[in-house]
Structures are given as C-alpha cells and as structure tokens.
Amino acid sequence: FGAPLFDRQARGVTPTVYGTALLRHAKDVKAALGAAWEEVDALRTGSAGLVKIGAGPSWQDAVLPEAIAELRASRPGVRVHVMGGGDDQLKEHLKSGALDFILAAVPETPRLEPELAWQPLLADEYCVIADVGHPLRERRKVLAEDLLGYPWILPPGTTYMVGRLHHLLRTVGLPPPVPAIETDVIALKFALMRGSDYLSYHAAAHLAGVDAGFIKPLEVPGTRAVRQAGMINRQGIEPSPAAQTLVSILERKCVRLRSRRRY
DSSP states (O other): OOSOOEEEETTEEEEOHHHHHHHHHHHHHHHHHHHHHHHHHHHHHTSEEEEEEEEOHHHHHHTHHHHHHHHHHHOTEEEEEEEOOOHHHHHHHHHTTSOSEEEEEEOSSOOOOTTEEEEEEEEEEEEEEEETTOGGGGSSSOOGGGGGGSOBEEOOTTSHHHHHHHHHHHHTTOOOOOOSEEOOOHHHHHHHHTTSOOEEEEEHHHHHHHTOSSEEEOOOTTOOEEEEEEEEEETTOOOOHHHHHHHHHHHHHHHHHHHSOOO
16 A cells, blocks of 8 residues: 555554555445445345336236235345236337246247247137126127127237237138227226227136126137247346246246135
8 A cells, every 4th residue: 555554563453544544445346345245145045136027918917916926025135117008019028138937829820030039928828808797698699790790999900919810800800800899908998898898809817807896708619729828038038036036936927826716
C-alpha cells in the first residue's frame, strides 16, 4: 500500500492511521464477500433466483398457481415473473432470452424452430363445451351440424386449438363456426357462457382442474382432438436450479391432473 500499516510495540503491533483506514474497508469487503458467497450458494441450490415463465391462459388458471405457491413455500427466496400472451409471441420472447421457458399446447408432431426444444407434460383432449342447461343437452344425440345453429366464443383463429376445430368440421363437410365473441380470457368466456346458449372449444383437463361446475363438455361424435401440452425452452440451454425445481413441481401437478376423472 506504500505506507506503514502497523507500529511495532513491545507487546505486539497497533494499526497506524493508514492501517485503521484499511481495516475499515477490509470489514466492508469481508461482509460483501460473505454476502456474495451466500447469494451464489442460494442460486446454486435453487433457493434463490428469478424464474421467468411464459404461459397461456389455460396454464395460468389450472396448473401454474399451485405450482408457484409450492415453489415459494419451499424456496421463499425465489422470485417468479409470469408473462401471458399468444404462443407465437411467447416463443419470440423465449428465443431472445427474456424467458426461461414457456408452457403451451404443442401439436402431436411438433415442428419447432431448431433452437427450441420441448418436453411433454400433459396429454389431453379438446372438446366442445356448453352450459349445463344448454338446449342441446336435451337431445339424445348431438351431431356436428347441430353445433352451427348456436353462437360461439373462441380464441383468435390463429391458435392451434381453433385450427383443430376447423379441421375436424371440414372433415365432415361443415364450415367452421364464425365466433360471435373472440377472446382468450377464460374467465370472461365462462362468465358469458353461464346460463346462455354459447358454445366453445376447450381443454378437458383444464376444465376439470378449474372445476367450473356450470360448464361441462358436450359429447359430439368426431369433435374431440388430442392436445399435447408442455414446456418449450431453448435448445442446449441449461435452466437454473430454481427453474428446474419449478419444472419438477409442474411435472407432478400434471401427473395428478391427468389422473383425475374427466367429465
């Protein structure tokens, strides 16, 4: 340091004015280093850190809230950032590094960009849904053509779910329904469907998970479609320990959801 730090005495040493100044800073450095070790260890073990997730409406309602609550209960130092939106928008945020992973529906044969990878978590079915008092429930058998006589509530037409519905109707020679209301806000959709003649298309497991009660699947031959859903992340990017912990919780929640009796 270019200056004497100690004065030698008969019984040891005492700090000089320079040594006293250095000691004050050394204490700060020691405290900061200790805090740094604690933070790195917390990040390494997954008890701290930031997990950035993208999730569609179904995940936000049925699986994610319980999973986040369990994560925070066991690791209160972990912070969670959840972003909503359409699948294509979330994929762009994922590819830019703004998200650690996204939860979304994926076709049976996923065709993802080369930089993306996916892990299946939930296999389910899309089905036509209606209020428990819908007029079609009075019929012994409901046919696909009967669906076009009622108003529909659907998410935007670019979603995979709507595409599957259109495909199934086209295979039996029917035009796709023109939605009277277009929204991906599930709570709004359910509220509008309650006590009304609206029809919609929805994931059976999500419906069972939220237990809407007044909304039930409507059995119509040829209108159910397989729905594969799971986690999409960046190829070759190792998730943080905190993110890995949340993924493990989501896996368990999805297994439990699959085991529930469907309506």
